[in-house]
Amino acid sequence: DTAVSQTPKYLVTQMGNDKSIKCEQNLGHDTMYWYKQDSKKFLKIMFSYNNKELIINETVPNRFSPKSPDKAHLNLHINSLELGDSAVYFCASSQDPSLEAFFGQGTRLTVV
Amino acid sequence: AQSVTQPDIHITVSEGASLELRCNYSYGATPYLFWYVQSPGQGLQLLLKYFSGxxxxxxxxxxxxxxxxxxxxxxxxxxxxHWSDAAEYFCAVGRDGNKLVFGAGTILRVKS
Structure with a gap:
């Protein structure tokens, strides 16, 4: 069983579209995250949720809106996609925010 | 604020040779430290962690x-x-701020 799974794995879309990426974890963790990995492979946190509550929002444009329907799911919705949004987006979870995170396989988003 | 520096962008070693990847961090107290590995097209896998002791x-x-x-x-x-160790390696620091801060990564190439 995959611990942290995200869909889709690849997403190609046009500028201006709205898209969502879904994430689910079956580890029973309380904290979930979205990280963005840019073209230079630099990983940076975008959002963190603990028990469905937003605890980190790292100066991400408000076109990005995370939603956590329950503590096992954290989805990422992106409005009005821009070329600069092209990146790999990783979902992760951890039992405690300070402990190790378990990552999904990533979603490679390409905006054309 | 936490920060992580991985001074080497690329490292090439021969199969069977020893390896050392460098990581320096900036943090006021004893941090939680992690190493992750990312194989091409894959998510991040935790290699090891340090909390204390x-x-x-x-x-x-x-x-x-x-x-x-x-x-x-x-x-x-x-x-x-081993040749299968060829991948990108990320050092990360956690503890405060409910997030991991990653270094820029080191790409390991293995020569046969």
């Missing part, structure tokens, strides 16, 4: 790392590299 930690796949407070370092080592 013995400063030499063992991880998966034959990797180990040593925490040196005096040098603010957490270097990753492996005595004998």
């Amino acid at each position: 013995d400063t030499l930690v063992q991880g998966i796949k034959g990797f180990e790392a040593e925490f040196k407070r005096s040098q603010s370092s957490f270097n990753l080592r492996k005595p004998s590299v």
